[in-house]
Amino acid sequence: MNQQLFEKVDEYISNLLAPEDIILQETIQSLDDASMPQISVTPTQGKFLQLMLLTSKAKRILELGTLGAYSTIWMARAIPSDGKIITVEFDPHHAHIASQNIAKAGFSEKIDLRIGKAMDILKELISNGEDAFDFIFIDADKPPYAEYFELALQLSHPGTLIICDNVIREGKVLDENTNDERVKGVQRFNKMLANNPKVTATIMQTVGAKEYDGMAIAIVN
Secondary structure: OOHHHHHHHHHHHHHHHOOOOHHHHHHHHHHHHOOOOOOOOOHHHHHHHHHHHHHOOOOEEEEEOOOOOHHHHHHHOOOOOOOEEEEEEOOHHHHHHHHHHHHHHOOOOOEEEEEOOHHHHHHHHHHOOOOOEEEEEEOOOOOOHHHHHHHHHOOEEEEEEEEEOOOOHHHHHHOOOOOOHHHHHHHHHHHHHHOOOOEEEEEEEEOOOOOOEEEEEEEEO
């Protein structure tokens, strides 16, 4: 088994079940054009997010980590016409490109893009008494993942689905002596998740077009 095979199988699945239209293709291309990192979810993962949204009948979505809005567009297509996404991006340059992609996809009314530190915006949403979200996707900087999750819980209700990406880090989570702050962040997050009585959760390993990783999936009790 090797990465080349994983990529071919991922391409096989996405061509069959998660084909990208021109909007999604141009969104990915916009990252290269703007010298942004190609770290969006894969098409198969985008379709997975859609299925999770449909399963949970989600209307109100919170996303931490917009990048170019690729995952945001996948999700926006799976929520009803009266649905709403608040997506948070720290980097103003990324947010500018994301805003253009959101407009091109026709979702400017449905997607509320906020620029700033995720921690600050989460606390702001809580202090402003924001209504609870049905679905929360955390795909931001890794060191404060545990803190993001704890704040996200304050913005959820029983049944809220919370998905956190990149929590296996090519298996580096097994290294207890790591000096990588991102790995340390998800190690801390994974331990917190295992011991958190407020949720029922698991982690699914992911392979495919992107490096070997994993997604945490939690339902608020």
